[in-house]
Structures are given as structure tokens and as C-alpha cells.
Amino acid sequence: MAAQFGRRLAKGAATTAVAAAAVAALSASQAPGVTADDHGRQTASEAQPSPDATADDGAATGNSPYYTDLPPLNSPSPSPTTGATGTPVAQGAAEAGIPATVLDAYKKAETELRSSKPGCNLPWQLLAAIGKVESGQARGGRVSADGTTLSPILGPQLDGNGFALIKDTDGGKYDGNSSYDQAVGPMQFIPSTWAWAGRDGNGDGVKDPNNVYDAALAAGHYLCRNNLDLSVPADLNRAILSYNNSQDYLNLVLSWLEYYRKGTHEIPDGTGKVPSGRSDDHQKANPKPSPTPPSKTPTTPGSPSPSTPPSSTPGTPSTPSSPSPTPTDTVDHLADAGTAKLTAMAGDAFTKKISTKAVTKAGKAVGKVRVRFTVVGDTDTTFTGGESVATVVTNSSGVAVAPTLQAGETTGDFTVRATVVGRAVTGLDYPATVTERVADSLVRTSDTALTCTPGGEFADQAEVKASYKGAVADKVAVTATLIKSVLDPTENDKGPYFKDADGKTVRTLTGLKTDAKGLLTLPKLYADDNTGTFLLRITTAGGATLDVQLTVAAADSSASPSPSPSPSA
Structure with a gap:
């Protein structure tokens, strides 16, 4: 340089x-x-x-x-600026x-x-x-x-001739080379x-x-x-x-x-x-240097001959020394190093980490080996930092511990695959699961009675707060159903109701979720002509349940002014 x-x-x-x-x-x-x-x-x-x-x-x-x-x-x-005379820039x-x-x-x-x-x-x-x-x-x-x-911008093929040796990994899709990889693009x-x-x-x-x-x-x-x-x-x-x-x-x-x-x-x-x-x-x-030709210096009788390197024992051919194997060369397989079950709720960090051990055929631990962990499957779970791939070097005990996994919002099963970088050995798969967000407690945020007159509209909306193990339970799925009674949780066919987007009567709402503070305000409630006490049951993923009492009653006539007497004949 x-x-x-x-x-x-x-x-x-x-x-x-x-x-x-x-x-x-x-x-x-x-x-x-x-x-x-x-x-x-x-x-x-x-x-x-x-x-x-x-x-x-x-x-x-x-x-x-x-x-x-x-x-x-x-x-x-x-x-820089170009002057009126067109002076070139420095x-x-x-x-x-x-x-x-x-x-x-x-x-x-x-x-x-x-x-x-x-x-x-x-x-x-x-x-x-x-x-x-x-x-x-x-x-x-x-x-x-x-x-x-x-036009394509390609580096030289990485065939080990003066560069790294990286055999083809993309079938020539990006670099057009099906034998070796080449660096691609700007x-x-x-x-x-x-x-x-x-x-x-x-x-x-x-x-x-x-x-x-x-x-x-x-x-x-x-x-x-x-x-x-x-x-x-x-x-x-x-x-x-x-x-x-x-x-x-x-x-x-x-x-x-x-x-x-x-x-x-x-x-x-x-x-x-x-x-x-x-x-x-x-x-x-300077391509590969050519072998040095033998010396052509003439020798004179009586003069010492040019010095020559000592030759090997006659009859024993010289053998080039083999390079010492790297730690990666000695790895036979990967073994689990005590990884616990990998489960986390959506949005949470996994409490357990993946531990993988590189070992030889004889079962001896191998340190200073690169192990690549890759998140595989239909998931938005990543390692801390937002990447789906992480490479970790094994310690003196041959163990590589993957970074913490951060669950996304997609629930279900996926896999984290551990492989040895630079060594074609079978990978080791770790199953993992992301479960839906849940709540174990549900309370109303107000003790105001929810009342309405027949055929009218409830003045107040029900608002609830969800929590899990004492912490805010955000983005938790909620269902609200107007039920017949505590003993009969089937949907009621009379009494208060919600309205859908078309204004039609509905008595069960699904697809509701708490906000970032664990709060949920239900839509407005309306009453038909039936009077009495009714129940609204609110449940969350995880089993938290809350029954809210609704009252539909005629207006209190005692509060109305007395009618004026009729005029006399």
C-alpha cells in the first residue's frame, strides 16, 4: 500500500x-x-x-x-466550485x-x-x-x-490460488461460476x-x-x-x-x-x-516462481566445487512435509452441550441458550472452531441484534454458546441449525417454539356501573387491563361474549349487543388485542327491548377471565316532572 x-x-x-x-x-x-x-x-x-x-x-x-x-x-x-473561467477542480x-x-x-x-x-x-x-x-x-x-x-463486478475466483478457497455455494446464481465462489457487486x-x-x-x-x-x-x-x-x-x-x-x-x-x-x-x-x-x-x-535452474558455473580441476545442499540418504526419496491439521480439520461431529428446551412467548427473549460442542472422532473436545448458528423455518425470531445467523468460536472445552434468541410475533415451531464453518460435517438441529402472548389476570379499570335503557346505547364503554405474572400483558388476544349466565356460557340471543362494521347485531367479538400498556377498550354496547341484568364475559389467551355486569332498565319515572292538570271544562 x-x-x-x-x-x-x-x-x-x-x-x-x-x-x-x-x-x-x-x-x-x-x-x-x-x-x-x-x-x-x-x-x-x-x-x-x-x-x-x-x-x-x-x-x-x-x-x-x-x-x-x-x-x-x-x-x-x-x-469545490467551478469558477467562471472553467478552472478544473483540484x-x-x-x-x-x-x-x-x-x-x-x-x-x-x-x-x-x-x-x-x-x-x-x-x-x-x-x-x-x-x-x-x-x-x-x-x-x-x-x-x-x-x-x-x-455490467457485473466480480472478484477473482476463490480457488485457493493466492486467495481463500471457497467452493461454489450458489450454483453460479450470482457469480456465474459453478466451481468456486467469487465476490459480487459494488x-x-x-x-x-x-x-x-x-x-x-x-x-x-x-x-x-x-x-x-x-x-x-x-x-x-x-x-x-x-x-x-x-x-x-x-x-x-x-x-x-x-x-x-x-x-x-x-x-x-x-x-x-x-x-x-x-x-x-x-x-x-x-x-x-x-x-x-x-x-x-x-x-x-509475480506469478508462481519457477524453480531455480541448476548452476552452470564451470568447475576447474583442483578448485573447490560449489557448495550444494546435503542430500537425503541414498535410496530414500524425500517426502514433503504435510501441513499440520487445523482444529477445524479434526472435528468429526457436533454434540449437544446441555441445551435446555427452547420455548419463549412471542416478543420475549428466550431464557435458555443453545450450547454446542465440537468433538473429534474419539470424542475429544476441539477448541478454536467456528460454529455457525442459523435460524431456519417460518419465523421472525432472531438472535439479539436482529440477525438470523451468528458465528461463535468454541472455547477451550470445545463449546460454542449461541447468542440469546429473541422471539418475534410469529408463533409456532422452528429450528436453529448448528454447523461447522469450513468443515463438511452434518449439522445439529435444535427445535424451538414461540407461543402466543398470554395473560393470567384481567381487571376493569373503572367501577362505574354499565347501565342502559331499553333500545338505547350504553353511555360508558368497558375498559380492561391484562397482566401476566404481575407485568403488563401487551398484544394479548382477547374475546368478548355476551353470555346467558355464569352457569351457561353460551352466547345470549337477547339483551345487550355490539355492532359490526355494517351495523348488524353481534354478541361475540374476536380478534381483539390489548395495547402496549395492556389495556383494551371494548366497542360501544347497545340494548334491545329486553330489560334485566346481563353478563359480558371477557377472556384472554392464557385463560384470564372477567365477567362484567350489564343492566338494562326503564327510566326512573319518579325522576320525571308531574304532568300538568288538564284544563277544566
């Missing part, structure tokens, strides 16, 4: 000292927490790449190559420009994350920084009106990550990694998972490293982040500058 920066700064004439000073200046002025060492290389103070830095194997991009161009030293602020101003559709996608993603994950504090400038490094802002904004790239997601991280950012009902609105929103959610707060430097660094697990990558993104924070402006789509340097340039320039 420092070499690339040196080429741009001095066009081949700068010395090592000049390049080091330039990077140091950039680090001091632009990237918080980033400094330069004695050789001009950038370092970050609060994060180091490590296997545990990511929440998923291979990071969002599979650690694919990225653009290495550094931002100019000149600040983009204040916003390099800093040109670099600060972001294509209109791409910029709109970043800002819309920030707005959505403010609502869905306000504690994350995602700045759109971070998405712009990653978009610059990953694809040069969708290759200078070469996108259609809806944000889809005009934010360079690999298909296996897009499968769970993908989002629909432009509201067309499709999650497309080639669409900048979809990709930007997915990147925002990816960076915000695990309850990270990106206003905290350590969390910010961890999020960036989870995108691409490289110290150089972290430093570069931080530099662009600070650069965009100082000011940027909108430019027309397709007019942006495409970076030139790439992190895999050295691999392109």
Missing part, C-alpha cells in the same frame, strides 16, 4: 523517506487511531486482524482483493465526488439503520469508504436508474454471505448483490450485527475487519472514512474516478 501511495505522490521520484512522511501525514490528519511506523506503513491502535475478528468465515468478501489507492492529502472541504475535490445514485444508496441505508438499529450509529461515509475500496464506487457510478450495475459480497446477509434496499422485492441499494443496505446490516456501536473506535475497527480481515484493509478504509467525513459532493453517474492499484497487483506481476 505504501509503495502504491509513493508512486502516486512522487511519480517514481520520491524517496523512501518522502513516502514515509507522506503516509505519516495522512495518518495523522485523516484516520483516527491510525499511525505510521518508521517505514511509512500504517498501523491501527485498537484492532488487529485475527480469526476471531470476524463474525463469519472468510469475512463478507471472502477476503477478496480490493483497490489500494489512498485518498489525497488535500482535504475535500470546503466543497485532485482532492475530484476524489471527493461520489456518483449520485451510489451516494443516494449510502444515505438511504444510513437512514434505514438509524430506525432499525439506532444503537449502531452507522455513518454513510463508512459505506462510501468501503464502496470506494471494494469497487471504486461501482466503477465510477456505472449503474442504471434503479442502482443495478451496468460491495463485493461472496454468495455464501449474501445468502443470509442480503437485503432489499430499493423495495423491488428482490435481494440483488449487483444493485447498489440492496448491497449498501446489506453492508450496513452486516457491519451493525452483534450489537456493535460504530461510534466506539474498537467496535468500528472490529466491524471493518469483519468485512475483510486485513490490517492494511482496516487502515485504508479508515483513511477514506475520515476523508469523506471532511466533505463530499454529488457527481453524475458514470463520471467517477476508478482506482488503479489493487491489493493483488503483486500476484499479477
Whole structure:
């Protein structure tokens, strides 16, 4: 990276000292927490790449190559203006420009994350920084009106030849490669990550990694998972490293982040500058080295022969040493580590967590293994933080404990599947259930008698409050029925009644729910011509029951004025 920066700064004439000073200046002025060492290389103070830095194997991009161009030293602020003479803007101003559709996608993603994950504090400038490094802002904004790239943006195939080895996971659906995965789109997601991280950012009902609105929103959610707060430097660094697990990558993104924070402006789509340097340039320039040919130096009789490496014992062929197996390589299967029954009421957090153990064929625990937990089924239950996938590293006892599950509003059964990342072993399924919200207590909020005259309308409406174990029972299903008597709870065919939307008489109401405070106000009640005492029975899911007395009686004649005497004949 420092070499690339040196080429741009001095066009081949700068010395090592000049390049080091330039990077140091950039680090001091632009990237918080980033400094330069004695050789001009950038370092970050609060994060180091490590296997545990990511929440998923291979990071969002599979650690694919990225653009290495550094931002100019000149600040983009204040916003550039073109004079009457048409003077071109400075390099800093040109670099600060972001294509209109791409910029709109970043800002819309920030707005959505403010609502869905306000504690994350995602700045759109971070998405712009990653978009610059990953694809040069969708290759200078070469996108259609809806944000889809005009041509595919693909990283190299991840076949293990200089890159990670990730065999095909999508049947070539996104990258057109049925042998190996490739990073796809303006934010360079690999298909296996897009499968769970993908989002629909432009509201067309499709999650497309080639669409900048979809990709930007997915990147925002990816960076915000695990309850990270990106206003905290350590969390910010961890999020960036989870995108691409490289110290150089972290430093570069931080530099662009600070650069965009100082000011940027909108430019027309397709007019942006495409970076030139790439992190895999050295691999392109230096393919696999050829074996060193044998020395052709002639020997002279009496002179010592060139030194040669010691040979192996004659007749014994040399065998290349095999690489030591990683902990993941030794895993034979996953075993349950004492997970209790997983049940929660809708809207509540599950009180029990999933514990899974990675073991060898001999039953020995394996630590430092990534276990991925995935919520499967027709459910809106997620892990804390709103994600349906979480990856946890096993501890020294070989146990990985999944994050807390948060029940949604969809009731019924679903599954949480545990699998070993990077190892084709059978997954372990954990059944879980979300039950409906219930109440165990129901009371009226007023002791006012509910009375009415025949053929009239009750002046007051019945209001009740539900609770469960002493706490407010919100969103609990309620049924209200006008019954014949305490001993006969069948629906009454006379007396008070409700009206439906068409004004017709109904004596049973279903589909009612308490509000956020556990309160429910029933619709108005009306009376037919029958007088007497009647019962309204209110019941909730969970069995809470309350009977409310209704009285229909003729008006009290004693309260009326006496009629005037008739005039005499």
C-alpha cells in the first residue's frame, strides 16, 4: 500500500523517506487511531486482524482483493466550485465526488439503520469508504436508474490460488461460476454471505448483490450485527475487519472514512474516478516462481566445487512435509452441550441458550472452531441484534454458546441449525417454539356501573387491563361474549349487543388485542327491548377471565316532572 501511495505522490521520484512522511501525514490528519511506523506503513491502535475478528468465515468478501489507492492529502472541504473561467477542480475535490445514485444508496441505508438499529450509529461515509475500496464506487457510478450495475463486478475466483478457497455455494446464481465462489457487486459480497446477509434496499422485492441499494443496505446490516456501536473506535475497527480481515484493509478504509467525513459532493453517474492499484497487483506481476535452474558455473580441476545442499540418504526419496491439521480439520461431529428446551412467548427473549460442542472422532473436545448458528423455518425470531445467523468460536472445552434468541410475533415451531464453518460435517438441529402472548389476570379499570335503557346505547364503554405474572400483558388476544349466565356460557340471543362494521347485531367479538400498556377498550354496547341484568364475559389467551355486569332498565319515572292538570271544562 505504501509503495502504491509513493508512486502516486512522487511519480517514481520520491524517496523512501518522502513516502514515509507522506503516509505519516495522512495518518495523522485523516484516520483516527491510525499511525505510521518508521517505514511509512500504517498501523491501527485498537484492532488487529485475527480469526476471531470476524463474525463469519472468510469475512463478507471472502477476503477478496480490493483497490489500494489512498485518498489525497488535500482535504475535500470546503466543497469545490467551478469558477467562471472553467478552472478544473483540484485532485482532492475530484476524489471527493461520489456518483449520485451510489451516494443516494449510502444515505438511504444510513437512514434505514438509524430506525432499525439506532444503537449502531452507522455513518454513510463508512459505506462510501468501503464502496470506494471494494469497487471504486461501482466503477465510477456505472449503474442504471434503479442502482443495478451496468455490467457485473466480480472478484477473482476463490480457488485457493493466492486467495481463500471457497467452493461454489450458489450454483453460479450470482457469480456465474459453478466451481468456486467469487465476490459480487459494488460491495463485493461472496454468495455464501449474501445468502443470509442480503437485503432489499430499493423495495423491488428482490435481494440483488449487483444493485447498489440492496448491497449498501446489506453492508450496513452486516457491519451493525452483534450489537456493535460504530461510534466506539474498537467496535468500528472490529466491524471493518469483519468485512475483510486485513490490517492494511482496516487502515485504508479508515483513511477514506475520515476523508469523506471532511466533505463530499454529488457527481453524475458514470463520471467517477476508478482506482488503479489493487491489493493483488503483486500476484499479477509475480506469478508462481519457477524453480531455480541448476548452476552452470564451470568447475576447474583442483578448485573447490560449489557448495550444494546435503542430500537425503541414498535410496530414500524425500517426502514433503504435510501441513499440520487445523482444529477445524479434526472435528468429526457436533454434540449437544446441555441445551435446555427452547420455548419463549412471542416478543420475549428466550431464557435458555443453545450450547454446542465440537468433538473429534474419539470424542475429544476441539477448541478454536467456528460454529455457525442459523435460524431456519417460518419465523421472525432472531438472535439479539436482529440477525438470523451468528458465528461463535468454541472455547477451550470445545463449546460454542449461541447468542440469546429473541422471539418475534410469529408463533409456532422452528429450528436453529448448528454447523461447522469450513468443515463438511452434518449439522445439529435444535427445535424451538414461540407461543402466543398470554395473560393470567384481567381487571376493569373503572367501577362505574354499565347501565342502559331499553333500545338505547350504553353511555360508558368497558375498559380492561391484562397482566401476566404481575407485568403488563401487551398484544394479548382477547374475546368478548355476551353470555346467558355464569352457569351457561353460551352466547345470549337477547339483551345487550355490539355492532359490526355494517351495523348488524353481534354478541361475540374476536380478534381483539390489548395495547402496549395492556389495556383494551371494548366497542360501544347497545340494548334491545329486553330489560334485566346481563353478563359480558371477557377472556384472554392464557385463560384470564372477567365477567362484567350489564343492566338494562326503564327510566326512573319518579325522576320525571308531574304532568300538568288538564284544563277544566
